Amino acid sequence: MGATERYIYLDHAATSHPKAPGVVAAMTSYLETVGANPGRSGHRPSATGARIIYDTRARLAGLLGVEDPRQVVFFPNATAALNQALLGWVRRGDHVVTTSMEHNSVNRPLRWLAEQREVRVSVVSGDSAGRLDPGAVAAVVDARTRLVVVNHGSNVVGTIAPIAELREAIGHVPLLVDGAQTVGSLPVDVARDGIDVLAFSGHKGLLGPQGTGGLYIRPGLDLEPLMTGGTGSRSESDEQPSFLPDRLESGTPNAVGLAGLGAALRFLEDTGVATIRARERALSERLWEGLSAIPSVLLYGPADPDERLATVSFRVAGHTPDEVGHLLDRRHGIGVRVGLHCAPAAHRTLGTFPEGTVRASAGFGTTRDDVDALVAGVAELAAEGEGA
Amino acid sequence: MNEHVVLLFPSVHDVVGAERALQKASLWCDLVPTPRDLSSNCGMSLAVRAEDIEAVRALTSRLGLKVDGMFDRPDGEWRAL
Numbered sequence: 001m002g003a004t005e006r007y008i009y010l011d012h013a014a015t016s017h018p019k020a021p022g023v024v025a026a027m028t029s030y031l032e033t034v035g036a037n038p039g040r041s042g043h044r045p046s047a048t049g050a051r052i053i054y055d056t057r058a059r060l061a062g063l064l065g066v067e068d069p070r071q072v073v074f075f076p077n078a079t080a081a082l083n084q085a086l087l088g089w090v091r092r093g094d095h096v097v098t099t100s101m102e103h104n105s106v107n108r109p110l111r112w113l114a115e116q117r118e119v120r121v122s123v124v125s126g127d128s129a130g131r132l133d134p135g136a137v138a139a140v141v142d143a144r145t146r147l148v149v150v151n152h153g154s155n156v157v158g159t160i161a162p163i164a165e166l167r168e169a170i171g172h173v174p175l176l177v178d179g180a181q182t183v184g185s186l187p188v189d190v191a192r193d194g195i196d197v198l199a200f201s202g203h204k205g206l207l208g209p210q211g212t213g214g215l216y217i218r219p220g221l222d223l224e225p226l227m228t229g230g231t232g233s234r235s236e237s238d239e240q241p242s243f244l245p246d247r248l249e250s251g252t253p254n255a256v257g258l259a260g261l262g263a264a265l266r267f268l269e270d271t272g273v274a275t276i277r278a279r280e281r282a283l284s285e286r287l288w289e290g291l292s293a294i295p296s297v298l299l300y301g302p303a304d305p306d307e308r309l310a311t312v313s314f315r316v317a318g319h320t321p322d323e324v325g326h327l328l329d330r331r332h333g334i335g336v337r338v339g340l341h342c343a344p345a346a347h348r349t350l351g352t353f354p355e356g357t358v359r360a361s362a363g364f365g366t367t368r369d370d371v372d373a374l375v376a377g378v379a380e381l382a383a384e385g386e387g388a
Numbered sequence: 389m390n391e392h393v394v395l396l397f398p399s400v401h402d403v404v405g406a407e408r409a410l411q412k413a414s415l416w417c418d419l420v421p422t423p424r425d426l427s428s429n430c431g432m433s434l435a436v437r438a439e440d441i442e443a444v445r446a447l448t449s450r451l452g453l454k455v456d457g458m459f460d461r462p463d464g465e466w467r468a469l
Contacts, residue, residue, distance in 0.1 A: 243398065
């Protein structure tokens with residue numbers, strides 16, 4: 001591989017790369033010309049920082065159909081957001097309903113709740129492609145169910161859960177949606193989709209930097225803060241503020257990251273999430289069709305591109321996933337993610353546990369040529385036969 | 389600063405939101421450190437012109453902005469408006 005050849009990055013489900021235009025400049029600008037902690041001090045750089053954070057929060061609210069930006073709270077990543085949502089809402093002895101397609105950022109906190117707070121967790125199985133039946137979820141929900149928590153888009157096979165239908169089926173039970181893989185890649189409207197709490201990542205589909213993410217919380221749904229501390233408000237008191245976003249945002253925010261996220265959101269507004277979705281759907285379809293034409297390749301997840309994100313998991317007969325990934329990386333300059341993707345439950349559902357799969361995920365920066373190169377690389381590997 | 393009126397807010401989010409709203413309505417305002425003698429939940433406040441007080445009141449009321457109080461000090465002592 002020559003020095004000038006561009007590395008083909010197909011791991012957008014992990015983090016998007018490159019970021020949206022303007023992100024790096026916004027972050028550099030913050031570090032070089034603003035610098036201050038936003039809003040905590042009374043001086044001009046601090047005020048500038050506060051305006052930038054406000055702007056990012058307001059844009060995110062607009063993107064998600066949230067009326068009051070105060071209901072959008074920032075966290076370092078979707079995992080921190082999910083932990084706050086789960087541990088801040090589910091009480092001792094409560095009943096929680098979830099699915100078999102969840103990421104460990106949901107399953108590990110649920111396990112903690114089961115062990116530490118005697119929480120009863122009911123798990124509804126997805127089918128062999130990871131699809132969820134809203135009726136099956138409703139059947140397990142009872143009068144004492146405190147929360148239904150559902151993965152919106154599988155990080156393993158991209159299966160998209162039918163959130164609006166789920167809301168219809170379960171009635172008024174609080175619904176927490178893990179949107180780590182979907183926000184920015186699929187249009188999401190919290191009111192239209194009936195979402196009470198939505199966790200999102202800033203550094204995947206939203207095309208912002210790592211270290212950003214957050215929660216949308218429906219007004220009236222009060223979470224107990226997991227972290228308390230300085231918020232730059234009610235400073236005369238040692239009591240945590242009762243109002244959002246301050247109540248759940250203690251400590252110095254990732255101002256430089258949120259400046260970058262703001263630039264990414266401007267790009268998403270200009271481009272349109274629907275446009276991004278159409279593009280990624282087409283790449284997803286091309287990827288699936290290309291791989292399915294190779295006889296020794298086994299594909300997982302829904303075949304219909306409307307039912308999944310631009311994420312595809314596969315195996316090559318006669319090769320372990322790590323061999324495939326390694327060869328793609330070293331020989332062809334293509335980056336994919338192999339293994340269990342922090343989602344052992346999903347792999348169990350798909351029948352790919354414990355060996356795992358090779359996961360290729362396209363994103364904003366991916367081209368048709370990138371997809372074709374992956375397919376060609378896998379075809380070459382498959383043709384070489386076992387243990388090449 | 390004596391001819392200005394200072395608006396107090398519960399949090400940074402509220403101050404910045406109010407600043408935006410006033411700027412959009414072409415009303416002069418300045419983000420300033422909350423005066424030491426005024427007790428506030430938030431370390432930043434908004435200064436506005438005394439002659440704009442009615443317009444500011446109307447705007448904050450119409451938009452439902454969370455103003456904790458308005459103060460001026462014509463004789464060197466802060467007084468609530």
